[in-house]
Amino acid sequence: MHFYGVQKKRAAVFRENQLKSNSEKNERNQIHAIQRISTIRMGSYSAALNVVLKFHNAVIITLKTIRSSEEPSDAKVSTSASGSIDYFSSNRFLLVDMLFFILAPINKQLQAHGSDILIVTQLIKNAKL
Structure with missing residues (x-):
C-alpha cells in the first residue's frame, strides 16, 4: 500500500x-x-x-x-x-495473518539481544505442533 x-x-x-x-x-x-x-x-x-x-x-x-x-x-x-x-x-491475506501469529514468538526471540539458539529451536518445534 x-x-x-x-x-x-x-x-x-x-x-x-x-x-x-x-x-x-x-x-x-x-x-x-x-x-x-x-x-x-x-x-x-x-x-x-x-x-x-x-x-x-x-x-x-x-x-x-x-x-x-x-x-x-x-x-x-x-x-x-x-x-x-x-x-x-482474499483468503491468502488471512493465511498471512495466521503465519505471522504462529511465527511472532520465534521472530521476537530471534531479534532479542543474546538470543539462545536452543530456545529458538524449541519454539520452532512447538510451532510445528
Whole structure:
C-alpha cells in the first residue's frame, strides 16, 4: 500500500474512515497511520498487519475511495488500489495473518539481544505442533 504516504489527502481519508468505523462500533480506538511496507523494519510488519486487520473495513473503504477518485487521472494508483482490495479481501491475506501469529514468538526471540539458539529451536518445534 505504498500510495498512502504519497498524498496527505489519502491519509486524511483513511483517518476519517477510521473515525467512522470507531463511531459505528461505539469504540474509542487510537487512530493509526498505514506505514510504507518498503520503509519499515522486518519486526514491524506484524504491527502494520495488525493495523490493517484492526481497521480492515476502513482500509477497504479508503482503497475504494482512492480507486474511484484516481481512476480518471492516475491509472497506476487506481490499479494498485484495486489489487490491494482484492488481496485484503482474499483468503491468502488471512493465511498471512495466521503465519505471522504462529511465527511472532520465534521472530521476537530471534531479534532479542543474546538470543539462545536452543530456545529458538524449541519454539520452532512447538510451532510445528
